[in-house]
Amino acid sequence: MALDYSHDPSRDDKNLIVHTEKPFNAEPNPKDLISNFITPEKYFFCRSHGNIPNLDEASHKITIEGINITTPKRFTIQELKTRFEKKSIVMAMQCAGNRRDGLHKVKHTEGVIWGPGAVANGIYSGCRLKDVLESIGITEQMGHTATLHVAFQSVEKCEEDECYGSSIPLSKAVDEFGDVLLAYEMNGAPLTRDHGYPIRIVVPGYIGARSVKFLKSIRIQDKESSAYYQQHDYKILPENVGSIDDAENYWSITPAIGEYNVQSFVCDPPSGLVDVPILANAQPVKVQGYALSGGGRSIQRVDVSGDDGNTWVHAELQSQPIAERTSAYTWSWTLWTAHVHVKAGVRLVSRAVDSAGNIQQEFPVWNFRGVLNGAWRTVKPTSVIEEQ
């Protein structure tokens, strides 16, 4: 049965490039994306797998059940708000398919052909999943059993499955420093419908696919979620897998993605090229972009090149000040600015180094689902048609 999108919210106040209307998938233009350290909702990418449910916060309940829980527990949003401490974190939300367009240029990929805007930096507030689980007897110690997972399901009806489902290891959920939230606010206001109203999971340091919106249920179980979005999507298939048929032999033996990789992008100039001739000895051009890494790793350096990677300058970094952090790890993105000598029509690229010394490679290693593209920007050097 086709999904009914007629009750989706209005998006008149958003300023996004729309990839698909039904379901609604849209991203900002690159310059808007980096115009704020905390991304306003109008520039916040939307990733949907179905129509947007129209839920009532007052009556909505979430259920928690599974291993070590004898009878399912139910919580209203009001209970979550009043019984548990509120925590806020600044966190980059990044779709695993961010910059899929770069891999799609190499060879056909399956999925929404995102440019560099399927990432944003939000302030999420809510209660810690850890605190809620502990209140019903799920302890930190249970996280040592590496085979236990926490599965989430949404109310949302989806194109590919009955509802949206995904999971994370229990260890991440109960880690004192994991900061997994049952979030009811973004940027200081109640979640909007497009971003998961009335309640969503946010999993910092992980791909956005694990931050389930319109949350309906949580289950402690001895395997990953069996949902389509855990088992048949969001995996880095090896290069030899080039079709949906090939993929069938690889889904079950390929790990699901959790943390994401090191990433950066030149957002201004948005084309990644300067298309007017620059005189010799001209002033350097101001170049700006973003950088981030998964798993709580910070960005230690961003190098920027105006001559296709032959020479590099260091960007000035705008990171979240450590004094303002409410977490032991870095969940926020970093914005950066560099002043670079450029030539007309020559590729402008950035290369981030994260705190573990991971560094972006020049050449993408293609994968069929086009996920976790962390290579340098690919741009046709003889034109101003850019990656996106």
Add this chain to the structure above:
Amino acid sequence: MALDYSHDPSRDDKNLIVHTEKPFNAEPNPKDLISNFITPEKYFFCRSHGNIPNLDEASHKITIEGINITTPKRFTIQELKTRFEKKSIVMAMQCAGNRRDGLHKVKHTEGVIWGPGAVANGIYSGCRLKDVLESIGITEQMGHTATLHVAFQSVEKCEEDECYGSSIPLSKAVDEFGDVLLAYEMNGAPLTRDHGYPIRIVVPGYIGARSVKFLKSIRIQDKESSAYYQQHDYKILPENVGSIDDAENYWSITPAIGEYNVQSFVCDPPSGLVDVPILANAQPVKVQGYALSGGGRSIQRVDVSGDDGNTWVHAELQSQPIAERTSAYTWSWTLWTAHVHVKAGVRLVSRAVDSAGNIQQEFPVWNFRGVLNGAWRTVKPTSVIEEQ
């Protein structure tokens, strides 16, 4: 005053390539290194910064002091063994300088010119630092203050400083899943003198430099260790820093390394080349090596190429079985085997992908101290003289 190395232990039972005798720095040959999943001590690299202290377990004490500790606490080894639960973990110990030789070929680097053998996989046993800290009132909650660190000092006199010193964030030390140990055993036997007898710190997922041997003191403080090995070494200096003088301007603004990056290496054939002509349609050659990543990330795939990176096959992985793991994260290395068609004199390379999608790049990004070289193997394609 020159250090006295005359009381260093005998190394007659080791089978290592010696880089320097005083201090003793040595690594196994690549084929020996991967001949066991758990590395026997005779093939375990030794990294020393001074002479080896000759300590008495019965009288040795460690001191813990600093923030939130009113009077310094002292523990004998016997107390650590009896008062706290014993935990064992399988953990890759990797020097940040592993494979420095690859960067040194690009341009001069400072340090011991390690080949690919400054890594090993051991079973470490001891008590959790977290448990010991909690027994004196240092809680997990204190780890949320991102500015607190745990500094370690050794008894060892060193070439560059009064003693060996280093630090880690307090959050890592008190994390339920961090598995930082006060280790007194390696591979089921008491630590040997070369490996830190009678007690050392082991910090899984971090570079070996943080796993301080011959431990004397632990201090909770509001800044990193001020020791040479935290402040003037083990940092990824930017490419433009090419001398000790240049480095002086960068040490204080460059982060100290904690977690390491994704890594793999072809250890057999050790040259990275097959130097006899292979007939067309010949059987593929068996190629073996290791792979690992920092921060608890597992290896999800190793690709191997017999034609200098044009085509790739997937290696079969030997990872620690999840049922045998005592930790939520992956601290062990992975060994791998592939069968690859090769040509005489053409580079054999491996490329690992970790669980966060980080992937080894072809070309190294040089740094003056030659740390965290995660690029593909560099080998002169016209000779059999290999990286090491």
